Amino acid sequence: MEDIKGRADVEWLVDDFYEKVRKDPLLGPIFDDVMKVDWSKHLPIMYDFWETNIFGVAKYKGRPIEAHAKVHDRAPMEQALFDRWLELFDKTIDENFEGIRATTLKKHAASIAGIMHFKVNHPGDIRMAPPKK
Numbered sequence: 122m123e124d125i126k127g128r129a130d131v132e133w134l135v136d137d138f139y140e141k142v143r144k145d146p147l148l149g150p151i152f153d154d155v156m157k158v159d160w161s162k163h164l165p166i167m168y169d170f171w172e173t174n175i176f177g178v179a180k181y182k183g184r185p186i187e188a189h190a191k192v193h194d195r196a197p198m199e200q201a202l203f204d205r206w207l208e209l210f211d212k213t214i215d216e217n218f219e220g221i222r223a224t225t226l227k228k229h230a231a232s233i234a235g236i237m238h239f240k241v242n243h244p245g246d247i248r249m250a251p252p253k254k
C-alpha cells in the first residue's frame with residue numbers, strides 16, 4: 122500500500138468515506154434525513170478541507186464549528202457519533218493507504234473531532250466567550 126500522494130487520493134478517500142457514512146445506521150440518517158446534505162456541494166468542500174489539512178494548500182475557508190453547531194441543534198452530536206465517525210474514517214484510510222500522511226490524517230481527524238465535540242456541547246462555555254471589558 123502507498124501513502125496519500127495528492128488531490129486525487131484525497132478525493133478518492135473522501136468519496137469512499139462518505140459512502141460508508143451514508144450506509145451507517147447511526148450517521149447516515151443525520152446526513153441524508155435530518156440535514157438533507159447536498160452531496161454535490163458537500164463532497165468538494167470536504168476535498169478542499171482535507172487537502173488543506175494534509176498538504177497545506179489554502180483552499181478550505183469554511184467554519185466547521187458553526188456548521189456542526191447547526192447539526193447539533195437538530196441531532197445532538199454525542200460521543201458515540203464521533204466514535205463511529207472516527208472508526209469509519211480510520212477504516213477507510215487503513216484499507217487503502219499507509220505512510221506518514223495516512224497516519225497524520227488519522228491523528229488530525231481525532232484531534233479535530235475532540236475539539237468539535239467539546240465546542241458543540243459547551244457553546245456557552247466561559248473559555249470561549251469574548252473577553253469582558
Ligand code: HEM
Pocket residue numbers: 148151152156158163166167170182183184185188189192198199202203206229230231233234237
Ligand atoms: C458526529 C460526527 C459528525 C457528524 C454527524 C457530522 C455531520 C456533518 C454534516 C451534516 C455536515 C454538513 C452541514 C451542512 O452542509 O449543512 C458536515 C459538514 C462538515 N463536516 Fe462534519 N460531522 C461529523 C464530524 C466531523 C469531523 C470529526 C470533522 C473533521 C475532522 C468534520 C468535518 C466537516 C467539515 C469540514 C464540514 C464542512 C463545513 C463547511 O460547510 O465549511 N465533521 N458535517
